[in-house]
Amino acid sequence: MTMQQFYDKHVWTKAVRDFMDLFVQGFVTARSYESSMLWFVWYITQCDGRHRIFATSNGGQERKFVGGSMQISEGLAKKLGNEKVLLKSPVTKIEQKAHEVVVQDLNGKQFSAKYVIVATPLPLQQKIVYEPPLPSRRNQLIQRLPMGSVIKTFMYYNTPFWRKKGCCGSAAIDDQDGLIGFCLDDVKPDGSHPAIMGFILADKARKYCDLTKEERKKRISELYSKVFQTDEALNPIHYEEMDWLAEQWSGGCYTTMMPPGFLTKFGREIRKPIGRLYFAGTETATYWSGYMEGAIQAGERAGREILAEMGKIRSDQIWQDEPEDKEILPHPFETSFWERHAPSVPVFLCLTTTALLVGGGVAGTLVYHKYFR
Template sequence: MEDKNYDTIIIGAGLSGLCAARQLQKNGEGVLVLEARDRVGGRTYTMKDAEHGSIDLGGAYVGPTQNRIYRLCKELDLELYTVDEKDYTVMDLKSCWGKFKGSVPPFWNPFKLLDLNHFIRTFDIMAKQVPPDAPWTARKAKQWDSITVAQFIDQILWTRSAKEVADILMKSVFCAESTEISLLSALWYFNCGGGILRLGSVTNGAQEKKVMGGTQQISEGLARLLGDCVKLSTPVVYVKYDGNIATVRDAHGNVYQTRYVISSVPQPLLNRIEFDPPLPWERIQLMQKMPMGSIIKTVMFYKTQFWRKLDLNGIAMSSDGVCAYCIDDTKPNGKHPAIMGFILADRARKMACTTPEDRKQALCAHFAWVFDCDDFLHPIGYREYNWMADQYSGGCYTSVMPPKVLTQYGRCLREPVGRVYFAGTETATVWAGYMDGAVQAGERAANQILYADGKISSYEVDRVELESVDYPAQPIPFSYIEYYLPSNTALLRFGIAIGLGFIGISTYVFFFSWKGALFWKWFQWQYNLDEKDMWKLSKYFRIPSRFYRHVSKF
C-alpha cells in the first residue's frame, strides 16, 4: 500500500490529463498521473499492426487553428501529412446520388443549393451569437436550448436533400442523431471550432492533416517527458477532498495524499468515482445528462488504391446504409491503401449487436454500392474499434448535450469543487470535443491551480494560443454572393409580392381603361343611378375626377 504526498494528482492519462501534468511540472509542481487503462492516450488510440502499419482507431485529424496540437507535434518532433482530397467526392442521398469536387454538392435543382446555403449561413450566424466560455448567456439561449437540431432543420429547410446533408453533418460531428442534440449545444460546439465549413471540410478544415505514425504518439511523447510519474492500470475509485489535503484511493487499495486533484475523465464516467463529500447536485445531474456519442470506427484495407483510377478520392457521405461517412486512409506514398469508415449514432448501436465479420461484409457492400465499384467487395484486411464498449470512455468522440442541459447545468462544466478541478475536451472553449480542445482544457485546469497558489495572474489562466507559424490558417471562402443569396422562403415571399403587385397593377389598369369605363356605365345602369349619385360614388371611392369625366363621355 502506497501513502505518499503530491502537489497534484491527475486522473486520466489522455491528452488533457497529460497536458495538465506537463504544465504543472514545468512550474515546479510535483504531479502523479493515474490512468485506468494499460496505455496512455485516452480517446486517441493507434493500433500497431504488423501487417497494415499504424492505424488510428481514435482521434486522428488535425486542422487549421488547432494551434496547440501543432505546437505539441513540433515539440515532440512529429511529422504531419496532408489528407489527399483531389478527385471526386461521392454524395449518396435517398433523394439523389452524385460526384463533386470542392464543397458544392452536385444539386441540379437550384432550390436545393439555396436551401443548403441558407442552412450554413443561418447556422453560422446564430453560432457566433453563442459565447464559447458562457453559452448559457446567449440572448436566445433558453429558446435554442429547448429544441433539438432536428427540429431546427425541419423549421428552416424545405428540400429533402438539404435536410439529409445537414443530418449527415450532425451525425459525423457528434456521433449522435440530430434528435438527441440541443440546438444551443450544437451552436456552441460549432462556434468553438470555427463554423460549419471549418468543421465539415477536409482541405482547410478539421480533417486536413494526420500525424505520421498515429496521434497516440503525442500522449506517449508527453508521458516520456513527464518521467515516472504516470501509473497505468490504476483506476481511481475514491476521492476525499474535504479540508486542505485531498485523499485519492485506487482500485488496488493504494492511498495518495495531494493538495489538488484534476479529473480529465469523460463527464459520464465520473459517476464511477466515489467523492467525499459528494459533488454538488448540479454536477451530479450534469454527469447523468451528458451521454457519450456512439461510434464504431473501422478501417478496410485493399491491395491497391484502385478508386483513384476511377477519379474518386475515397470520401463519401451517405444518408442510408451502414456508414454515414468514409474517407481515404492510405498512408503517404500509397502505402497500405485503406478506407476509413465511421458507423455512427443509431447505426452504431444497431451494428454493435452483430459480429465484426458481419460489419465487415456490410461495409464492403456499402462501399461497393456508394462508389459503384465491385472491387470494394474484396478487401485484404479489416480493423475496427467499438468505442461504446470501451469501459473507460463509454463512447466517442465526446459527450452530447440534449435539450435544456447546457442552460441548466452548463455553468458547472469548468467550475472547480473544493480542491477538485476538471479538464477533458468537453470543458474546452476552443475546439471542444477535439484533441486541441483537450490540450486547452488540461492546460487551463493546471493554470487554475497555479493561480490558486499565486504563481500566475488571472489573465494567464486561459491563455490565447499563438497561431502556428508552420501551419497558418486560411480564411473560409464564403463569398459575398453566398452570404446574401435568398433562402427558399425569401424567394417564395418575393414571388408572392410580385404576384400581388401584378394583380394590383392589372386591376388598376382595368378600371382606368375603356373597359373599366364600360363597367362603371353598366353599374350606373344596373342600379339606376343619376350623375349626382355617380359623382358621390367617385368621391367615396376616391376615383380621380378626370376618370369620372372619362366615364361620363360614354
Template sequence: MFMFDVSWPMERFQARPSRGRFTGDPRHRTEGEMERKFEAGAQAVSETLSERIGKERIRLGTPVLRVEHGAEHVRVISEDGQSFEGLYAISAIPHAILPTVHFHPPLPTLKRLLINRMPMGSVIKVVTFYKTAFWKEKGFNGCTMSDSGCVTFSMDDTKPDGSHPAMMGFIQAETARRMCLDTPERRKASVCQHYARIFKMEEFLHPVDYVEKNWTEEAYSGGCYSSTFGPGVLTSFGEALRQPVGRIHFAGTELASQWPGYMDGAVQSGERAAREVLRQLGRNGSEEISQAEAPLPLDCVSTPEGGFWLARVLPHPPHSLLHFGGIVLAAGLAWFFQSKL
C-alpha cells in the first residue's frame, strides 16, 4: 500500500488450556511470535483503524501504477488514472513487487539492485476442520514440526470458545512450490494424510471442511511470509534497505529491525517511516517534532519490557568485542585440541 521428522518427534502432550497464549490474556504473556490471536480475525485491526481515520480518506482497490517524485512533492498515479499529490509518500508494499510500480525518476541503482535480490517466500496456509477436537481428547495439543511431511508446522486452530475444531498448518518453500502444481483436492488429501501419519490417528483423514490460502498466487504480496535475503545481499546492498529516496520513505515487515515477517515488524517499520516523515516536516518548519518522535537509528533493535528476563540482565557488548572474543575462543579451542593430539 502507499500511504499519504530436523522434525521434533511427535511427543504426547498433556491436554491443557491454552493459558491465554492464543486468547490475548495479558496475565499469561509469553512474548512469543504467535502469542495472540484475534478472535474477530486480523483484518479487524485494519477495519478498526480505517474507521478511526475515516473510510472516506482511504482508497481501496486502487493499485498504484506510477510514482513521480521531485524536490517539492510526490505524485502517486493509480491504475485507473487517479492522481494523488502530497509532500511525502510512504511505500509499505513488499520490495519484491516494487518493480511493478514505475518510479520517475527511477530509484537509485543500489536500491534497484537490492530489490532484484529480495524474492518473497513460498507458503500455502491450510486449515482442516473436524467435528470434534479429537486430538485434544487423546492428549495432544496439535503443535508439530516436521522435515519429512508436506506440513512443516501445525497448531490447533480451534476457536477460543471451543467451537469449529480445526488444525492449521503451513506448506513451505520447495514443498509449496511443488504442491502449487497439484489441485486443491490433492493438497487436501496430502495434508490429511500427513496429520494421520504424524499423530497416528485415522480420524484426520475425514475433515468436514478444508480451506487454503496460496500466498504465491497473490499479485500484491508475491508470496509469504516476507522477502528473503540470499548470502551477501545485506552486506552488499543492505544500506539501501530503509534509506529514503527523496520524499519517498519505505516501510513493510521485511524492513523491521525486530520481528521481521510478523505483524509486530510491520507496525514497527511503519512507525519508523512515519517518524522519518514527521522529522522532515519539522525541519521544513511545518511542525515542531520532539526528540521522542525522531526516527530510531536504522540499526536500532529495541527490547520490549517484560521480555525474556535473561535478555534484560545480560550486557550488550559492541560487535567488535564479540568478534574479538570469537577469535580468541576459536584460537583457544584449536590450541586445546592440538595439545591433545
C-alpha cells in the first residue's frame, strides 16, 4: 500500500494527516500517494528512526561543512590526480568482455578496466547501452524508479531577522498556496551571508517549475514574511535556486522514490553485481540511504566487493563499515512515558469503553454500540 492509503485508514485527524503528508514530502520529495509504505518505513528506520531523521540537534539535519561539502570531491580528485578525474564525459555504453570492461563516453572516447562501479542515479542508468544486455529483472528495475521532485532555494538578507525575533529559522510550512514546505537557517558559521534555505517539494515543485526565477523569489519572500511575521522578509538582497527536476544528469533529488510493490519484487536486485559491473550510489546503502553518508557507505561497500572478488580481502569483510567518528556519535533521545506507551485511538476507545462497561452503566453500552458494532 501507499503511505496515503495507510494513514487514510489509520489516522483519525486532519492535522496529523496533513503533517504526515508534509513529513513524507520533506524526506523523500514525493507525495504520500506515490510512496510505498514499506519503503518509507524502511527509509525512516535505516536513518535510526523518526527522531533522528527529523531532528536538527543530534539528528540528520545537524551539521554542515565549513567551506562546503564540495571539498570532499575536490580532495579525492587531488589525491587521485586531477587528470584522472574526467568531467563532462557522460557514459553511453558499457561492454563486458571475458577479462575486462570497456566504457565509452558521449565524446566517443573508450576506457577499459577489470571492473566498473556504476554509481549514477538508478533511473539514469537507462541512458546507457549495455553489451551484453542487462538481465531481465535489472532491466525492469531501472524502469520503475522515478527520482524525487524538489527545487532547493536560498533567500539572502542583510541581517538574520528571524534570530532577532528569537526564531531558529526552521519551519514546516503547511500552506496550500505557499511554495516552500520546509525551510532552515543557513547563516554561515562566522555570521556572514544570512539566508534561509527552503525546499519546494513534490507536487509543488512540479507545479511551480514553470514560474520564472523572479516569480518564485517574490512568492517565497512573501511566504517568509507571513511565516516569520515581519516585512523584513520582503526585502531579500539575493536569491539562488537549483531546479533539480531539470538537471538531466540526476533527473531529480534527493533520491529515488520507490512505489508500492517495488521492494518485494526488485529489492534484492538493487546492489547485486552483474558480471564485472558493481553498483553503488546512495540508493544502494543500508543506512542513511538518500544522504551523503549513505553514498559513502555504498561506495566503500562496492569497493570492498571488488577487493573480495580479487582475493584482496575476505568476503565477510565486505560489510565491515568504517568506525564512527567519536566526536559526532549520536546520543539517545529522551522520551516521555506517554511518547513510548501512548495507545492508538481505537485502543484508547476500547479501554474507555471497558471502564464504562465495568461500571455497569448505560453509557458504556451506548459507546460500545456507537464505535464497535
